[in-house]
Amino acid sequence: MIVSFLSIPVAYSQSEAVIAINFIPKFENSFLILNDSIYSKKSGDSIQFESLKFYISTIELLDNDKVIYQEKNSYHLVDVSQSRSLSLSLKTGSKIKFTKIKFNLGIDSILNVSGAMGGDLDPTKGMYWAWQSGYINFKLEGKSKKCNTRNHEFHFHLGGYASPYSALQTISLNVIDFEKINITLDLEKMTHEINLSKQNKIMSPGFEAVLLSKKVGQIFSIPQP
Amino acid sequence: MKKKLIVLIFCGFCLVAFQIHNTIVFKEPLKWPKANYDFLKNPLSAQKIELGRALFYEPMLSRNNTISCASCHSQYTAFTHVDHDLSHGIDDRIGTRNSPALMNLAWHKVFMWDGAVNHLDVQALAPISHPDEMDEKIENVIIKLQKTKIYPNLFKNAFGDSLITGENTLKAISQFMLTLVSANSKYDSVMRKQTTFTLQEKNGYSLFKKNCSSCHKEPLFTNLEFENNGLPLDKDLKDVGRMKVTKNSKDSIKFKVPTLRNIEFSYPYMHDGRFKRLSDVLKHYTEKVQQGPSLSKQLLNPIVLTSNEKVDLIAFLLTLTDKEFIFNPKFSYPKKIFSTTPQE
Numbered sequence: 001m002i003v004s005f006l007s008i009p010v011a012y013s014q015s016e017a018v019i020a021i022n023f024i025p026k027f028e029n030s031f032l033i034l035n036d037s038i039y040s041k042k043s044g045d046s047i048q049f050e051s052l053k054f055y056i057s058t059i060e061l062l063d064n065d066k067v068i069y070q071e072k073n074s075y076h077l078v079d080v081s082q083s084r085s086l087s088l089s090l091k092t093g094s095k096i097k098f099t100k101i102k103f104n105l106g107i108d109s110i111l112n113v114s115g116a117m118g119g120d121l122d123p124t125k126g127m128y129w130a131w132q133s134g135y136i137n138f139k140l141e142g143k144s145k146k147c148n149t150r151n152h153e154f155h156f157h158l159g160g161y162a163s164p165y166s167a168l169q170t171i172s173l174n175v176i177d178f179e180k181i182n183i184t185l186d187l188e189k190m191t192h193e194i195n196l197s198k199q200n201k202i203m204s205p206g207f208e209a210v211l212l213s214k215k216v217g218q219i220f221s222i223p224q225p
Numbered sequence: 226m227k228k229k230l231i232v233l234i235f236c237g238f239c240l241v242a243f244q245i246h247n248t249i250v251f252k253e254p255l256k257w258p259k260a261n262y263d264f265l266k267n268p269l270s271a272q273k274i275e276l277g278r279a280l281f282y283e284p285m286l287s288r289n290n291t292i293s294c295a296s297c298h299s300q301y302t303a304f305t306h307v308d309h310d311l312s313h314g315i316d317d318r319i320g321t322r323n324s325p326a327l328m329n330l331a332w333h334k335v336f337m338w339d340g341a342v343n344h345l346d347v348q349a350l351a352p353i354s355h356p357d358e359m360d361e362k363i364e365n366v367i368i369k370l371q372k373t374k375i376y377p378n379l380f381k382n383a384f385g386d387s388l389i390t391g392e393n394t395l396k397a398i399s400q401f402m403l404t405l406v407s408a409n410s411k412y413d414s415v416m417r418k419q420t421t422f423t424l425q426e427k428n429g430y431s432l433f434k435k436n437c438s439s440c441h442k443e444p445l446f447t448n449l450e451f452e453n454n455g456l457p458l459d460k461d462l463k464d465v466g467r468m469k470v471t472k473n474s475k476d477s478i479k480f481k482v483p484t485l486r487n488i489e490f491s492y493p494y495m496h497d498g499r500f501k502r503l504s505d506v507l508k509h510y511t512e513k514v515q516q517g518p519s520l521s522k523q524l525l526n527p528i529v530l531t532s533n534e535k536v537d538l539i540a541f542l543l544t545l546t547d548k549e550f551i552f553n554p555k556f557s558y559p560k561k562i563f564s565t566t567p568q569e
Contacts, residue, residue, distance in 0.1 A: 115267070115346030117392055124390070126364065128350065134343070
């Protein structure tokens, strides 16, 4: 009797505990706005992004390297043109303290061979390769004068789940705020690694996709105050 | 009285339960291996299969509403393209490969000649989006279907939701393809001891087991592996097969072993349709196998067949014809669905 009485308020507060995760795409110090030219101070060129979409999956919270929370059915399509998709919320039940957040950039190999799926994984989301099956983990498209292509376009569709060309990246970041996790991704850190005049199109799994995916894994950070 | 009422209520419940859970259990033919498809993730139902059948014959899946899956996979030729070496698609554009016969797909692990597609559910995405085939986007297909009179109802009956999604569209198409089981040829009757081979067929069967069945393994008549059967690389198409997917040179010019069931109808033969007749195929295996680093080891020593033996072997191959499959009305154009517009 007493036990159940006591557990009621606890249960109530349990359903309340929510952790917000926000993805904040940037280019150097400015917020990223699609279809706007951005001038890069570092390279002296301007660049325009038209589409940025990526999958975040298998989110875990860790306390000193011990996993204390794992999100169920953890896969989310983040599409910068749909601002709502930039914010996720984790329902952890009770309030928890943790030191790290860990997640995958992309879709793991098991889901990649599981056939047709719904929700964010529905193949109508434009993140599925038709001709050689598999999810696109990260898609960035835009324009730069440096690209000697039609309309100066560049297309980076990064993915691939089968060895030796698995492009999935695991990202682990130290957390400072337990209720709101703001994760910045600075695209400049990616574009300055690419010579757009030579490399402006990756559309299938392979060595190039793996190499660039590793670099993209580095552009996520939680800025320290 | 009370008892009767309970029984009545119970029966009413049964009926409802039956209608909701009208799952059809996929049954492997006797002595066949277990199917590879995970039916738990996409349980078969009559409504879903019918919807899949409609979609298979639906030209709206292509950009200009002219090409359906059946355009390249016709039932009367065991679901391959009639008489074309390379498949013809939208605006009469010609592809780079011969469309394979479709049957017994529930046992396959990967699809396409090179295995580029990893699950039957996502197979349809490839032809829908291919510029030489249907040249359409699955996103648009969904929008087009949603606007029709018949499809929202068909989806509602099948999935309990009239909102059409990519997932449900693909799962329905899979369901129809999963029902395309061919297991009732003369060969099958002989195996079930319901009839016997002629002497010629019997001799052909022995030759087959000696020379061919390691790759064209019974009862599916394919081991579902990738093999190089000694065809020289076509100089124009330069199709390296499995290596395209794995990027590994040991897979160069290996292709998925095709079934030989209904081989009488699925000419022309091979991934590029280079042979028109079975006699051309046997000529290849006995005289023209090209040596090379990836050649399958079964073909390192030449296959020797006299001209009589070739005739016998072909007689055996013709016992793999399954008329019931080719003419099964459940697989044909769904006239009833397309001609009736539902009430409402």
